[in-house]
Every structure is written in structure tokens, then in C-alpha cells.
Amino acid sequence: MLYLDHAATSFPKPAAVTAAVLRWYHELGVSPGRGDSQRTTEVTRLVEQTRQGLGRRLGLPGTRVAFTSGATESLNLFLRGFLRPGDRVLTTAFEHSSVARPLQALQRERQLALQILPSGTGGSLPVAAVQAALATFAPRLFVFTHASNVTGAVFDAAAFCAAARAAGTTTLLDVSQTAGWFDLQVGADAFAGSAHKALLGPPGLGFLAVREGVPVVGQKQGGTGSSRALAEHPAAWPTAFEAGTPNTPAILGLHAALHELDDAGMPTRRARAQAAIDALAAALAADPRVVLLQPPSGPRTPVLSFVRHDLDPAEIGAILDQADIHVRTGHHCAPWVHAWLGTEAGGTVRISPGADVTAADILAVSAALVD
Amino acid sequence: MNGRYSRQVRVAGIGEAGQAALGSSRVLIVGIGALGTHAADALARAGVGRLWLCDRDVVDRSNLQRQVLFTEADADAATPKAVAAAQRLAAVNREIEIVPHVADCSAAFLDALPERPQLVLDGTDNFATRYLLNDWCARAGIPWLYAGAVGTEGAAMVVMPAGPCLRCLWPEPPQAGDVGTCETAGILAPAIAAVTAFQVAESLKLLCGRDAEVTRGVFTCDVWRGSYQVVATASAPAPECPVCNRTAFPALVAGAPSAVTLCGRDAVQVDPPRRTPIDLDRLAASLAHAVQDLVRTPHLLRFAADGVRFSVFPGGRALLFGVQDPLRARALYDRWIGAC
Numbered sequence: 001m002l003y004l005d006h007a008a009t010s011f012p013k014p015a016a017v018t019a020a021v022l023r024w025y026h027e028l029g030v031s032p033g034r035g036d037s038q039r040t041t042e043v044t045r046l047v048e049q050t051r052q053g054l055g056r057r058l059g060l061p062g063t064r065v066a067f068t069s070g071a072t073e074s075l076n077l078f079l080r081g082f083l084r085p086g087d088r089v090l091t092t093a094f095e096h097s098s099v100a101r102p103l104q105a106l107q108r109e110r111q112l113a114l115q116i117l118p119s120g121t122g123g124s125l126p127v128a129a130v131q132a133a134l135a136t137f138a139p140r141l142f143v144f145t146h147a148s149n150v151t152g153a154v155f156d157a158a159a160f161c162a163a164a165r166a167a168g169t170t171t172l173l174d175v176s177q178t179a180g181w182f183d184l185q186v187g188a189d190a191f192a193g194s195a196h197k198a199l200l201g202p203p204g205l206g207f208l209a210v211r212e213g214v215p216v217v218g219q220k221q222g223g224t225g226s227s228r229a230l231a232e233h234p235a236a237w238p239t240a241f242e243a244g245t246p247n248t249p250a251i252l253g254l255h256a257a258l259h260e261l262d263d264a265g266m267p268t269r270r271a272r273a274q275a276a277i278d279a280l281a282a283a284l285a286a287d288p289r290v291v292l293l294q295p296p297s298g299p300r301t302p303v304l305s306f307v308r309h310d311l312d313p314a315e316i317g318a319i320l321d322q323a324d325i326h327v328r329t330g331h332h333c334a335p336w337v338h339a340w341l342g343t344e345a346g347g348t349v350r351i352s353p354g355a356d357v358t359a360a361d362i363l364a365v366s367a368a369l370v371d
Numbered sequence: 372m373n374g375r376y377s378r379q380v381r382v383a384g385i386g387e388a389g390q391a392a393l394g395s396s397r398v399l400i401v402g403i404g405a406l407g408t409h410a411a412d413a414l415a416r417a418g419v420g421r422l423w424l425c426d427r428d429v430v431d432r433s434n435l436q437r438q439v440l441f442t443e444a445d446a447d448a449a450t451p452k453a454v455a456a457a458q459r460l461a462a463v464n465r466e467i468e469i470v471p472h473v474a475d476c477s478a479a480f481l482d483a484l485p486e487r488p489q490l491v492l493d494g495t496d497n498f499a500t501r502y503l504l505n506d507w508c509a510r511a512g513i514p515w516l517y518a519g520a521v522g523t524e525g526a527a528m529v530v531m532p533a534g535p536c537l538r539c540l541w542p543e544p545p546q547a548g549d550v551g552t553c554e555t556a557g558i559l560a561p562a563i564a565a566v567t568a569f570q571v572a573e574s575l576k577l578l579c580g581r582d583a584e585v586t587r588g589v590f591t592c593d594v595w596r597g598s599y600q601v602v603a604t605a606s607a608p609a610p611e612c613p614v615c616n617r618t619a620f621p622a623l624v625a626g627a628p629s630a631v632t633l634c635g636r637d638a639v640q641v642d643p644p645r646r647t648p649i650d651l652d653r654l655a656a657s658l659a660h661a662v663q664d665l666v667r668t669p670h671l672l673r674f675a676a677d678g679v680r681f682s683v684f685p686g687g688r689a690l691l692f693g694v695q696d697p698l699r700a701r702a703l704y705d706r707w708i709g710a711c
Binding site: 310312 | 634635636638640669670671685686688690
């Protein structure tokens with residue numbers, strides 16, 4: 001099988017990751033902070049190292065990184081713990097349902113004023129448009145994705161965050177699509193992400209990291225492994241956002257993944273996947289029936305969306321599946337962007353390889369579609 | 372004696388004892404279309420005590436030409452066939468119990484019936500379900516009655532638990548495009564009446580305990596040519612038949628084709644459990660005069676029928692655009708693409 005759906009979840013995981021997960025099941029078996037055994041100490045140390053590893057990539061101390069079940073939970077926790085009735089919220093047309101749906105729910109529950117920045121030319125998000133919206137709308141929160149999961153366009157998060165900071169607006173950045181591919185030290189006030197995409201960790205694990213001083217309130221109460229005597233859930237980070245037994249095997253898997261993914265190697269990995277994407281884009285573009293939905297310029301994640309005039313995206317998915325090529329077709333849980341791409345009816349075919357792909361591998365896609 | 376069943380009781384093979392047996396019997400009819408409505412009508416009037424009607428489809432105007440029990444009002448309201456038939460039969464005979472099941476006839480459905488039926492009648496339009504009935508009834512030790520009709524021809528057969536069974540005659544279901552369907556070859560109502568007459572008569576014998584008098588062999592007819600005959604079959608099961616040898620019941624493990632509504636789309640993907648390749652050229656030829664917008668590309672076959680656009684792939688999977696209900700998509704798949 002040729003697996004080209006890394007933007008959904010990476011596969012296969014590095015052997016070190018599955019080994020670390022299994023080590024918990026076979027040898028460790030305990031939760032961090034629960035008990036005093038040597039194994040507990042070992043597990044607690046590994047979990048704290050994982051927090052620090054993530055914090056280092058986000059430009060925040062490890063103590064400000066909470067583990068969640070995934071980016072979706074992280075986004076929900078922040079939005080529900082931060083937004084107050086009547087708040088003004090700025091977001092973008094490129095958001096995933098994990099941002100769009102909680103915002104729409106809160107819009108009803110807390111009467112938010114919501115402004116959605118439209119796509120600029122060719123699927124871009126110009127800094128000037130962000131600055132203008134910040135100035136005229138004066139939102140309390142700007143929540144946005146670092147990259148479109150449909151087009152691969154990476155937005156200028158550093159400039160957006162700087163503009164928001166100048167305007168007194170708090171920023172929540174969804175790094176689900178960029179963590180593992182791009183530098184994340186862009187100065188956001190809060191980050192939400194998942195372990196199982198380009199970070200190559202296991203599913204069922206995500207993180208919420210929030211700069212000190214941002215007034216966000218924990219949404220869950222329960223066991224913490226500490227401060228047992230308190231009637232109230234501790235308000236200190238990261239415990240404030242972690243209640244109940246954590247997904248320790250997944251955290252240990254992410255620990256191994258972060259160790260494998262040295263930051264120095266990131267540009268090389270990205271360049272390899274991007275070269276494969278470019279080769280495929282060139283091959284597909286030779287067919288006049290193909291429309292590539294790529295940003296015209298600027299940085300991109302290794303994601304390529306396309307449509308073909310004579311075939312429905314679902315038909316293309318079925319043809320590729322018969323050639324044992326796994327891709328994603330449809331709307332990719334991005335409810336707003338298709339209006340701008342003109343792909344509301346059937347969505348797109350999305351190709352998203354991992355760093356190990358070769359151009360020769362990926363050309364199987366265009367070959368399977370020759371008729 | 373002018374009771375409801377007085378004329379039937381006078382038939383030598385029935386009698387008072389036979390009528391009492393009918394009254395306490397349980398019969399499942401799978402598929403309440405042309406075959407199923409004819410059979411259900413006859414069995415309800417004959418006084419079968421408990422009649423279970425299973426169909427996943429709704430009444431359509433094109434059904435009224437041959438599917439008795441349904442009215443124009445049923446077609447206008449798209450009433451589920453099982454429900455419409457049960458309502459009509461309740462007005463015919465209120466002394467019996469009639470239960471509609473708006474369901475896909477799967478192994479899970481059959482296993483979940485509150486009681487075992489004594490007899491199962493085939494009223495289906497596809498071989499996937501017939502092989503399921505064959506295998507399930509053999510394992511349960513229940514006789515079933517195969518019936519089918521296309522064009523002006525029909526065939527029917529009693530399958531006893533000891534065999535020979537449908538697999539003894541045809542080890543595998545025919546391929547999609549190999550056999551005509553009512554959609555491609557049409558159907559003349561008397562062909563339905565002829566095969567269900569055989570099917571119902573044999574059912575009455577079985578329910579009255581007259582097993583020795585059951586007709587052996589395959590009944591075939593062509594009502595246009597006026598030929599009606601019973602073709603003899605082997606009296607013993609085929610030696611290599613897995614079902615009659617009780618070594619395997621392939622249809623019970625094959626699983627049902629999956630039907631999944633595509634996220635955010637008005638479309639369903641139907642995927643057969645075993646990817647049996649389909650000869651798209653042959654399917655295209657068989658559909659040519661029955662469907663619209665037929666297009667064959669190197670990768671797929673496209674056509675429109677019943678208001679739905681189909682894309683069929685060589686591996687057997689199909690995308691159905693313009694439908695959201697997976698059950699309806701499977702019914703349409705079986706109707707237009709055939710056995711899976």
C-alpha cells in the first residue's frame with residue numbers, strides 16, 4: 001500500500017515509537033505521579049521530559065504544556081475556558097471543524113461576535129488583511145490554523161501574532177498541520193496540536209500550551225495524583241488542564257518520536273516530501289482536466305489538493321484505492337474553505353505524503369489516473 | 372359449512388388437521404415485491420397463523436404493474452413495502468398475525484428473529500440474498516422455497532434441509548451482468564403468478580406436514596410460450612457441496628456489503644464483502660437499454676437510474692450519487708448491479 005494521508009494521521013510510525021508504547025504495556029504500566037515506586041519515578045521523568053520537548057518547540061516552558069486527548073480537545077478546552085459572553089472572536093476561512101464547530105456552539109451559547117477572514121487571492125491570508133480586521137473588529141481572541149489542511153498553505157503566524165499582540169488581542173494557534181514540519185516558535189499566546197500527525201506520535205494524544213498570564217480556566221475536575229486533600233481541582237499549570245489518568249503509553253510514544261525528530265533534520269524531511277509533491281503536481285498538471293488547488297507562492301506543508309473536471313473526487317479515491325493507494329477525498333473537515341476554492345459540491349482529492357516518500361513512489365498516483 | 376377456510380379444508384391434502392397446522396405456523400417471506408406480495412396474499416388468505424414480511428425498499432409507481440397489495444397512495448407516500456403489504460393484509464384477514472420488518476435481510480437479521488420460522492419464502496430480486504437464505508436455512512434445518520422471474524420466464528424450487536440445495540445446482544452466485552433483471556429484461560405479471568402458484572402450493576404441503584408429496588426438481592415456465600415443466604434434479608446433494616456437507620456456510624461468513632454515506636455528501640459508497648471483479652463491459656451491455664447516460668471509461672462505468680447516478684468500478688465497488696440512505700443504496704446496488 002502507498003499511504004498518502006499523513007495530514008490525517010502519519011503511518012507507519014517509527015519503530016522507536018511503537019517500541020516505547022509497548023514498553024509501557026510490557027514493563028512500566030504505571031501512571032506519572034501516582035505512587036512512589038522506581039517505575040513511577042521513571043514514568044514521571046519521561047512524561048516531564050516530553051512536556052519540555054514540546055515546550056522547547058513552542059517557545060514556552062514545559063510547565064505550561066498540558067496533555068489532552070488531541071488537538072480537538074485542546075481547542076475546545078481553550079475556547080470554553082477563555083471566551084466570555086459577548087466576546088469578539090476573529091478566525092479564518094481555513095479552519096478545521098475542531099475550531100469552527102466549538103466557535104459556532106459558543107456563538108449560540110455565549111453570544112459571541114464572530115468574524116471569519118476570507119481567503120485572499122489563490123488561498124492566501126495576507127498580513128494586511130489580518131491587521132485590518134484586528135484594527136476594525138478589535139477581537140478579544142484571534143484563533144487560526146498555522147496551515148490549511150486542504151491546500152497546504154502555511155500562514156505567516158509570526159506576523160499575525162505580532163500584529164495581534166500590538167492590537168491587544170490574544171492568539172490561539174492550531175499547529176496540527178505544521179507540528180513536525182515547521183518551526184513553531186511564532187509567539188502565539190496559546191498553541192493546540194496533536195501528537196499523531198507529522199510529530200509521528202500515537203493517536204489519542206494532543207497538547208494545549210498557554211503562555212503565563214493568559215486568563216484561561218480549566219474545564220475538567222478530577223484526580224491529579226497530587227494535592228489529594230484539596231476539595232477543588234488545582235489551578236496550577238499543567239494540572240489545571242489534566243484531570244484523570246493520562247494516556248501514558250501515548251506520551252511515551254511521543255517522547256520517542258520527539259527524540260527521533262531532531263529539529264535540525266526538519267528542513268531536510270520537509271524538502272524531501274515537498275520534492276515528491278512538486279513532481280506529482282507537475283505530472284498531474286499535464287492533464288488539462290486537472291485543477292491543482294495550490295497556493296501560488298510561499299511556504300507549504302507537503303499537501304496537494306486537486307480536482308478533475310471529468311471525475312468526482314470520490315471516484316478518483318476509488319480508482320486510487322483499487323491501485324492500493326490510500327488518499328483522502330471530500331471536504332477534509334474544513335467547512336468554510338471550499339466556498340473559496342469552488343469545491344463545495346465534492347471537495348477535493350488530497351495527497352499528503354510523509355518524509356520517507358520518494359518522487360518515484362508518488363508518481364503512482366498520476367499513473368493510476370491515466371486513461 | 373361456510374367458514375372462512377371451508378373451501379380449502381375440503382381439499383383432501385389439507386383437511387381440518389392441515390388447516391389447524393396452518394393456523395399455528397410461522398412463515399417468513401423475504402422480499403415483498405412482485406413474488407413476495409403474491410405469496411403473502413395467498414398465505415394470508417390460506418390462514419397461515421403468523422406471517423413475517425421482510426423488505427428494505429419503499430413502494431414505487433413502477434411496482435404497481437405486478438406487485439399486488441400496493442396502491443397508488445402507497446407509491447405517492449413511498450410507504451415501506453413491508454408496511455404497505457401488512458396493512459393491506461390486515462384488512463383481508465384479521466385472524467392472523469402479520470409483522471412487517473423494514474430491514475435488510477442479513478444473517479444478523481435472521482439470527483435476531485424472536486423465533487425460528489418454519490418455512491422461508493424467497494421473494495428477492497438478487498442472488499446474494501438467495502445464497503444467504505440457502506445457507507442460513509440449511510444451518511437452521513428449515514426448508515425454503517426459491518423463486519425467480521424475469522421477462523416471461525420463471526423458476527422455483529423447494530430446498531429441503533437435507534439438500535440438494537441451491538449451491539448443489541450452482542456453486543456460486545451468477546456474476547453481475549450475467550443474468551437479466553426486471554430492470555433490464557422487463558417482467559410480465561403472469562410469470563410471477565405462475566412461479567408463486569408453485570411456491571405457495573409447495574408451502575401449503577410443507578406446512579400441513581405433507582413432506583412426502585413435495586415436488587422434487589426445478590419448476591420452470593415461460594408464460595409467453597405456454598410451457599410449464601418440472602426439470603428433474605439429482606435426488607442427493609452434490610458430493611462437494613459445503614453447505615449440504617455442513618462443512619461451511621459461505622454466505623454466513625461473507626458478511627454484507629458495506630454501505631457508507633460519504634461525509635458531507637449526498638452519496639453512498641457500496642463495497643461488496645468479497646471484491647469479486649465485475650466485467651464492466653458486460654454489465655454495460657446488459658444495462659444499455661434500461662438506464663440513462665451510460666458511459667464507459669477505462670476506470671469505471673457510469674449510468675443514471677432511479678434518479679441516482681452510479682459509478683461502478685472493476686473491483687465491484689460502486690458510488691451512488693443522489694442518495695444518502697445506505698439501506699436504499701444497497702437495494703439500488705442489488706437492483707442495478709446485481710449479486711455481490
